[in-house]
Amino acid sequence: MPERAGQQHGPRDLRLVGLRKAFGSAVAVDDLSLTIPAGSFFALLGPSGCGKTTTLRMVAGLEIPTAGQVLLGDEDITRRRPYERPVNTVFQSYALFPHLSVEENVAFGLRRRGRKDVKGVVAEMLALVELAGFGRRRPGQLSGGQQQRVAVARALINEPEVLLLDEPLGALDLKLRRQMQLELKRIQTSVGSTFVHVTHDQEEAMTMADTIAVMNAGLVEQLGSPRELYERPASRYVANFLGQSNCLDGSVVATQGDETLVEVHGVRLLVPGRLGPPGSPASLGVRPEKARALPWDAALPADSAVRDPALRNAIPGTVTDVSFTGLSTQYVVRTAWGEDLGVFSQNAGGEAPVLRGDTVVVAWRPEHTFPLAPASVVAEEAAEQPLPRPAVPPTMAPLGS
Amino acid sequence: MTAVRTAPVTATPPADQPPVPPDRRRVPYLLLLPGLLWLAVFFVVPLFTLVSTSLQTGSLEEGYALTFSWSTYGGVWTTYGRQLLRSFCYAGSATVLALLIGYPLAYAIAFKAQRWRNVMLVLVVAPFFTSFLLRTLAWKIVLADDGWVVGTLQAVGLVSDTGRLLATPAAVVLGLTYNFLPFMVLPLYASLEKMDPLLLEAASDLHATPMTAFRTVTWPLSLPGVVAGTLLTFIPAAGDYVNVQFLGTPTSQMIGNVIESRFLTVLDYPAAAALSITVMAAVLVLVLAYVRRVGARELL
Numbered sequence: 001m002p003e004r005a006g007q008q009h010g011p012r013d014l015r016l017v018g019l020r021k022a023f024g025s026a027v028a029v030d031d032l033s034l035t036i037p038a039g040s041f042f043a044l045l046g047p048s049g050c051g052k053t054t055t056l057r058m059v060a061g062l063e064i065p066t067a068g069q070v071l072l073g074d075e076d077i078t079r080r081r082p083y084e085r086p087v088n089t090v091f092q093s094y095a096l097f098p099h100l101s102v103e104e105n106v107a108f109g110l111r112r113r114g115r116k117d118v119k120g121v122v123a124e125m126l127a128l129v130e131l132a133g134f135g136r137r138r139p140g141q142l143s144g145g146q147q148q149r150v151a152v153a154r155a156l157i158n159e160p161e162v163l164l165l166d167e168p169l170g171a172l173d174l175k176l177r178r179q180m181q182l183e184l185k186r187i188q189t190s191v192g193s194t195f196v197h198v199t200h201d202q203e204e205a206m207t208m209a210d211t212i213a214v215m216n217a218g219l220v221e222q223l224g225s226p227r228e229l230y231e232r233p234a235s236r237y238v239a240n241f242l243g244q245s246n247c248l249d250g251s252v253v254a255t256q257g258d259e260t261l262v263e264v265h266g267v268r269l270l271v272p273g274r275l276g277p278p279g280s281p282a283s284l285g286v287r288p289e290k291a292r293a294l295p296w297d298a299a300l301p302a303d304s305a306v307r308d309p310a311l312r313n314a315i316p317g318t319v320t321d322v323s324f325t326g327l328s329t330q331y332v333v334r335t336a337w338g339e340d341l342g343v344f345s346q347n348a349g350g351e352a353p354v355l356r357g358d359t360v361v362v363a364w365r366p367e368h369t370f371p372l373a374p375a376s377v378v379a380e381e382a383a384e385q386p387l388p389r390p391a392v393p394p395t396m397a398p399l400g401s
Numbered sequence: 402m403t404a405v406r407t408a409p410v411t412a413t414p415p416a417d418q419p420p421v422p423p424d425r426r427r428v429p430y431l432l433l434l435p436g437l438l439w440l441a442v443f444f445v446v447p448l449f450t451l452v453s454t455s456l457q458t459g460s461l462e463e464g465y466a467l468t469f470s471w472s473t474y475g476g477v478w479t480t481y482g483r484q485l486l487r488s489f490c491y492a493g494s495a496t497v498l499a500l501l502i503g504y505p506l507a508y509a510i511a512f513k514a515q516r517w518r519n520v521m522l523v524l525v526v527a528p529f530f531t532s533f534l535l536r537t538l539a540w541k542i543v544l545a546d547d548g549w550v551v552g553t554l555q556a557v558g559l560v561s562d563t564g565r566l567l568a569t570p571a572a573v574v575l576g577l578t579y580n581f582l583p584f585m586v587l588p589l590y591a592s593l594e595k596m597d598p599l600l601l602e603a604a605s606d607l608h609a610t611p612m613t614a615f616r617t618v619t620w621p622l623s624l625p626g627v628v629a630g631t632l633l634t635f636i637p638a639a640g641d642y643v644n645v646q647f648l649g650t651p652t653s654q655m656i657g658n659v660i661e662s663r664f665l666t667v668l669d670y671p672a673a674a675a676l677s678i679t680v681m682a683a684v685l686v687l688v689l690a691y692v693r694r695v696g697a698r699e700l701l
């Protein structure tokens with residue numbers, strides 16, 4: 001791979017500062033601030049219409065922000081022309097030039113910058129995306145997956161400091177998609193450019209990205225590594241957008257060291273962290289796969305629950321649904337106050353079988369509990385947002401979705 | 402197609418596919434029938450008549466008889482070569498002018514007009530609501546010696562104080578340009594309108610300046626429209642005789658005027674027919690050379 005053309009500086013972070021874009025009265029991106037470290041694989045994750053494409057277009061220079069700045073290192077590129085930025089884009093709909101061969105599509109950026117000896121580099125790039133031998137074809141003669149790889153090659157060959165990928169794998173079938181995910185990740189590691197990958201597929205974001213920003217209605221809800229976001233989602237929105245969660249509302253009873261005791265409809269649960277003074281509202285969540293559904297009598301022999309940390313957080317309820325998926329069994333347990341809790345149990349054997357109608361206890365370890373922003377605050381925020389939110393019910397996404 | 406792992410397989414249809422029923426197979430021919438009949442009656446038959454007329458000899462007084470003599474053709478070349486050349490020059494100039502005016506116009510309608518798009522398209526076609534003859538006559542008034550166009554040009558100094566526009570080649574070319582401009586604009590618009598504006602953003606993203614993006618993306622993608630537009634302008638313009646009659650002079654006749662007078666005034670049918678066929682052949686050769694040159698055969 002040749003040296004990056006005309007680059008006199010070291011790796012530079014991409015910084016978005018207070019970025020905002022309004023189309024008339026509709027706000028597509030609202031006061032977005034992000035620092036994307038140089039050389040990282042960064043995912044912008046969010047439902048359709050939350051402003052992901054608009055954000056990328058502002059970085060590419062195809063959209064002028066209403067307010068805010070786009071910086072590369074310390075250089076302000078907010079108003080630079082798209083063709084003057086060290087940024088290239090893989091468009092959501094590819095936007096391949098239909099009148100040019102695959103080779104000429106890929107060579108386009110190099111030629112515009114006056115490179116003459118492009119043949120070798122182009123062949124190398126086509127080989128990298130496994131399209132060697134397709135150079136003479138027109139884009140119209142390729143399948144969707146092949147076109148997508150041409151789009152990647154066409155952007156990547158310029159060795160941009162920042163490569164923007166707008167749902168580039170959306171049109172691919174599952175198998176090719178998995179293959180391309182690994183491929184892109186490999187390419188990113190070997191090229192070392194900063195990749196900003198936009199997707200609405202949480203699994204894709206989790207498998208590929210070093211850092212994920214979960215976007216919702218023009219705002220970043222939470223930023224972190226895939227593991228952080230999954231293990232410690234900060235809001236119901238994130239908790240349910242990345243996988244599924246059981247979310248519960250209650251109020252603080254007492255703070256015990258680094259843990260807080262929260263009462264939810266009379267059940268006392270331990271939550272890591274300090275959630276505020278006694279009496280203040282508190283919300284918490286737990287992943288279905290971290291919870292177990294145990295028969296009532298097995299779970300509560302006198303005071304063993306207090307001693308066994310695996311059973312420390314326990315909510316009684318009735319099993320209303322059991323579905324066997326092979327890998328796991330999914331239970332829906334209705335609590336005394338009518339909320340449904342999900343439990344995924346791996347079919348590892350050993351656990352006593354639980355049937356529909358059984359009275360059980362949903363139990364989990366306190367450290368698997370995550371505190372959430374209180375429901376009232378989230379609800380107010382949601383009411384202020386004019387843009388659509390995903391159809392996720394407040395407590396739990398439907399099981400097996 | 403070479404067999405490639407991920408390429409869509411265009412295999413022969415499976416053997417057990419039911420054969421197309423006979424009456425289904427006839428449908429395409431039935432659909433072609435009206436068009437073919439029309440062509441046979443109004444194109445093939447007249448063409449034969451024309452060819453056979455051109456092979457007659459004789460005189461108006463004695464009557465013309467079919468003698469299969471090609472001699473008329475030789476005479477036609479030597480006598481009217483100048484008019485033929487002039488026709489192509491005028492038509493060519495008008496085509497270039499129409500392209501220069503029509504391209505920006507079509508571009509603006511396709512990409513910038515937004516909600517005014519339909520209004521502008523109607524305006525482009527609006528002249529067709531008046532007769533061709535009336536429009537050309539109107540130009541006679543516009544370009545008149547005491548009209549405001551000549552007056553303005555004289556004031557600016559582009560035309561000398563005694564200079565005029567009417568009865569000059571410029572007037573004829575202007576008239577041709579005006580009359581055939583819609584034939585240029587509409588195909589150009591159709592090809593530009595089909596273009597995905599995202600392609601220009603992609604070009605810009607790939608370091609193309611707006612000029613380069615036009616040269617490497619917009620222009621090549623609009624070539625089918627350019628070819629169609631130039632042909633639709635050039636071919637009728639080359640055969641036109643009305644513009645010369647109203648806006649030109651008898652000494653600067655186009656080939657259409659010659660054919661018209663041979664047929665309708667002099668009544669020299671063989672020469673007129675031979676001339677018509679010569680013009681047709683010449684235009685055909687020019688068009689083929691042009692289309693081949695632009696490489697638009699696969700685009701059309």
Ligand SMILES: Nc1ncnc2c1ncn2[C@@H]1O[C@H](COP(=O)(O)OP(=O)(O)O)[C@@H](O)[C@H]1O
Binds near residue numbers: 026048055
């Ligand atoms: N050019 C535009 N004009 C008006 N509204 C737009 C435009 N582009 C995007 N929007 C609106 O901005 C919001 C965010 O769009 P977009 O960035 O495309 O979302 P995403 O890529 O996350 O699906 C949407 O509500 C969309 O309707």
Ligand SMILES: [Mg+2]
Binds near residue numbers: 053054092167
């Ligand atoms: Mg999008």
